[in-house]
Structures are given as structure tokens and as C-alpha cells.
Amino acid sequence: MKFEAVTIKDIARALGLSTSTVSRALRDSYEISQETKKLVLDYAQKINYHPNPIALSLKERRSRSIGMIVCEIANSYFSQVINGAESIAYNRGYNVIIGQSRESFEREMLNLQYLTSRSIDGLIISVSAETKDFSYFKELSQKGMPIVFFDRIVDNVETHKVIVDNYKGAYDATVHLIRNGYRNIATLSNAPVLSIARDRLAGYKAALQDNGLEVKEEMIRHCVHGGMLLDEVETAMKDLLALKNKPDAILAAADKLTTGCLRILKANGLKVPDDMALVGFSNTDLTELLDPPLSVIRQPAFEMGEVATDLLLQLIESKRPVTEFETRVLTTELIVRDSSKPIRNKVRAMV
């Protein structure tokens, strides 16, 4: 019943050769005569022989598959990263095995154990927002498993990292808002345990300070669940709108926070940017079709997947020493559309 594959043995038997001869012929070994090679190759072709990768894995102690853990596949950012990763891996003869943490530490660990027990040759991961204990990664890394962290990295673990210049992304976006006349800029931030959240927040603060504006704590709202729960964003927005000194602009420091913020503003009948300007990190589709189109900070997601995978494969294939930790930094792109253009009356009022 089950998919009976042809093996090297079948070829050997049929051709009256030994399995080793066949094996060597197939691998084009120099110690096999041209005739025998041709004989074997032709026959293998004819009966559609394919080496069993599982047997190979067992022998070579490697599986030619890499694990990838993200918090959510159905997130446009991560799906774009996966896309980039898959394209590189595929070209180099590797499989990508996907796992989702769904922002849960427990699920992340389960996935991790599962993947490592599956003998992956390396791991690409963007940690969950819940993850505070990185001992397992350290242990794994010390055992020789190549690991590349991307996007959400881990500061106190020496590893390979691919990140985006989140500081600059947030800084530039904030400066952009300031230049357009906004003075009361609030920010929606992810859980502060996340490196990306800290970097973006730092960029936001620095931009304010460099432009002589005060950083006010009440203007900074953390959404611990990263906007997975709309409630969280709603509460944050309500709080901001209830302030005596209401913000006139918002920097949304994550994809889900950007769309969440848009939803809440819309639900409350507030217009962007007339009632509230908004610039956010976003890789979501259709942002340019909103009315007015939304300005966003876009991450090089596909490229992120490519770079991380390329680095990992170099580590796996020992083209690069595992212990010489490297950090690659990509840059975000600020896409300016209508939503953050100068508000004429405000700008006039300030002149």
C-alpha cells in the first residue's frame, strides 16, 4: 500500500553489482569506471530512483531542514519573512519547518523541543512577547545548534541576530510628525520586554528631545499583548483621548497597534489626520488605499527572511564560524502618504 520507493539495493540486484558500487556511481565517485557509472545512472533514471533523505539524514546526522518559529503565521509581516526564508532555503536544498508560538512562552518551548527533537539543522526565531527565560536557547546554542534570532532579539544571549534599525525607524517617523507641526505626539508601544518595543520607544523619545519637546509618560502607552486583543488598544486610546492635554498625533509602534489604532479612531468617529495624525509600523496591505492613505514605517520583511536564512545556512554549512556572533542590521522605510502631511491651520498657528 504505502509508497514503495526504489533503493540502491534494487539497482544493485538488478545490475548484478554491489550496493557500494551503485552508491559510488550515483555520487559520481572517481573510482568507478565510466561504463559502470553510465550503466547505473541510466538504470537509476529509468526506474526513477531517488535517494531516501531520511536514511541520508541518519547517516550524515543532519536533516537538511531548518526550523522557524514566529508568533503568528497569519500576520502579514511574518508571512513575508517566511516567504523570504522559504525562497532562500528552497534554492539551497533545505526545507523550512514552521512553528507558531502565538505569543505564548509555553507554546514556544513546546515548538522548540518539538523541532529540535525533529533534528533540525538550525533555527530561526523571533521570540514571543512572553519569553523572559532564555536558558533553553543558551543551552541549545552551547550544544552547537546554529540559531539566528530575528526581529525580536534577545540582548543577554550571545547569538547571531538580524534586526531592523527600529530606533531609526521610530526616530524618523517621529521627526516627520514634528516637522509637520505636531507637538503632542503619543505612542502606542508593544510589551517593553521586547527589544523592538524598547528600541522604537527610545527612537521616539530621542526624536522628541532632539527637537526640544518634552517626553511625557502619560503619552506612552504599552500594549502588553501587542494589539492581539483589540480591547487593549481601545483602553490605551481612550486613556489618551481622556487626557487634559490630548495628543494630536500617534506613533503606533507595531503592525497590529497601527491597525488597531485605526479601527478605534474610526469607531469613535475620529478622522486621520484631522482629528488625530497617525504614523505606524505596518506591513499590512491596503494602507495606501485608506482615505486618506496612511503613512507607514515599513519593514523589509522579505529581505529579513532572506538575510536570516542566508546567515543560518552559512553557519550550518560551516562557511562561517558559529561562535563569531554577527548582527546584521536592515533599515526600515518611511512611506509618507497623506495622513501625516502638514495640517495647515496648525502650522499657521505656530508661526
Added chain:
Amino acid sequence: MKFEAVTIKDIARALGLSTSTVSRALRDSYEISQETKKLVLDYAQKINYHPNPIALSLKERRSRSIGMIVCEIANSYFSQVINGAESIAYNRGYNVIIGQSRESFEREMLNLQYLTSRSIDGLIISVSAETKDFSYFKELSQKGMPIVFFDRIVDNVETHKVIVDNYKGAYDATVHLIRNGYRNIATLSNAPVLSIARDRLAGYKAALQDNGLEVKEEMIRHCVHGGMLLDEVETAMKDLLALKNKPDAILAAADKLTTGCLRILKANGLKVPDDMALVGFSNTDLTELLDPPLSVIRQPAFEMGEVATDLLLQLIESKRPVTEFETRVLTTELIVRDSSKPIRNKVRAMV
């Protein structure tokens, strides 16, 4: 250097037992004494033993991983399907290995060979728009490989299928437009080789006919690349808008066609629905935030992934005979928003 795992042998040596005893103890075999079992189990726990799944695969001739081929991972619909598939697979102890065809037959075949040579236990696939030759699937299926087709199915191959009631989805949406006073309804359709395109087109036609409206061929535009190329959509739209009898509404029969159509309309300064009503198949985010919000036909993508995977795993685990082909049908959801509401003047004009 490389990740040295503990094996059953290590345990055997350390405890002065044979590998077979250890193996049996670990598998809780009845023929092992309680003491020995405890001894082995405790020690295995202590040194953190995990069975090598590759060795297991070689022995059991199965890999506990399933292949999944879609045309594009970074497509919200497919990423949602993958999400559903992953969640089911994960709970049942299976890996999902992803491949992308990018709408290319060649790439699809390469992926397919790659995955099967990787000893996947089963396959879930939504075929590429280019695929016309299904002999490879037939062959694979006859060799005993469980295959579940989803979404884009193959009519002339007897297989397991999970589909959406595309006919009804298109029918209902078209009827909805008709009820709201539109009489010149055009449609953007995918490549007609795709089952989903044919079904949707049939639903559109039936809705017109059932309501006494004429089906006009010039109102039906096929986009062979499924809207991957915006040019294609643009050409189609330009042609429609150049008609003597211009359409007053459009049924976009695929995700990319819906967003593509929106983009083109916007680029040409046409308003939805005042200048042109639009209802489309779409699982894209943010459609409800457009101004006015877009009415869409939403597919149960996550559920699609779940159902297909559940079916496949039943086949793999022989809980269901592979030869009793089954087709499961899910239903779409018509989400009515402003973009297809009655146009007052038009309706008045008709009364």
C-alpha cells in the same frame, strides 16, 4: 561540536543493560520488570533523552510530517489556511513543510518532487493556475500517497477535496448587487482553468439569469495571472470602462482581483460605490476601514486549513480508507458593508 544527542545506547551502557531492554522499558513494554523500567526511565529523564525521530522514520517508514503547497505564503488567504493546518498538525504531532509554487507549474513540480523525496506522509495542495497536467498527482496517489486538494481542485482526478461553495458565494454576492439596483454587473475572474474561477463565474451567470438579466461576454474579464500582475487588472478595468455600456458594479472573483480593482479605481479617481460598486472575494485585512467600507465575500480560510489537515491525518493514520474519496464543502460569508449599498439616484431612476 555538533549537537551530540543521547541515544538508547548511552543509557544501555551506563546501566549495564542491552539496548533492547532499554528500548522496551522506554516504550513501557509489559515484558520488562517494574524495577528495570523505573531505573531506565529515571535515568533517561535525568540525562534528557529524546528518541531520534529520524531513526524512527527510517524504521517506521514514515516521517510524521506533511507537505503543503500553496501558490504564495504571503497571501492573507493562504497564510490563514496554513495557520489552521499548522494548528491541527501540531496537536497531532505532525510537522508542516511548506512549499510555494508562485503560480508556476515548474516550481510546483519541483516542490512536489522535493517534498515527496523528503518522505512526507501526505500532501495538502492548492494547485497553481498554470497546472494543466495532473498525471503526477495521479501517479503519486496511486502509489498510496494520501493527497488532499483544497480550494483549487482538480476535477478529473479522483481525490479527497476540501472546497468552498464558490458558486453560492458568487451567486449571493451578485444577487445582493442586483437587489441594490445594479443592472450592469461586470466580473473580474481568475484564469478559467481554475475550478474556483469556473464555479464563481457560474454563480455570477446564474444570478444574472435568475433575475432576468442578460449575461454579456464583454462584461466578463479573465485575469490569467490572478491579479499577481497589476497590469492585467488595469487592462481589464480599462476595457470595461471603455465599453459603450459601462458597468455600474463589479464582482471581483478573487482576493488579488478585489484589491487590484480597488487600486485601479482609486488611481483613476473613481469612487466606490458612487462611480462603481464593488463586491469581491477577499480575506485581506482592513477592508472594513476603507471609505466606504468594502463589502466582501470572505472565505473560511483558517477552517479550510483545519478541515483539510484533519482529513489528511485521518487518511495517513488509516482511520479512513484512502480510496473512498471524500469532498468536504465549506461556505463563504457575505459581509455587507457600504460599498454595495443602494445608490439612491440609480434606484430612483429605475422606479
Added chain:
DNA sequence: TTGTATGCGTTATCAG
């Protein structure tokens, strides 16, 4: 140039 034997980690079969 080709063949034989061994091992990768595991389980199943057969002996004890």
C-alpha cells in the same frame, strides 16, 4: 575498479 563489512538509532524477532 569493485566488493565486503560496518555504523547511523531504533525496534522487532528470536533466543535464552
Added chain:
DNA sequence: CTGATAACGCATACAA
């Protein structure tokens, strides 16, 4: 109850 051995498919050191 436990141990030795073969087998899964392949590659390779060693023999010939």
C-alpha cells in the same frame, strides 16, 4: 524477564 541480532537505506573504510 532480558539479551543478541537483523533490518530500515545509505555511505565509507578497508579489502581485494
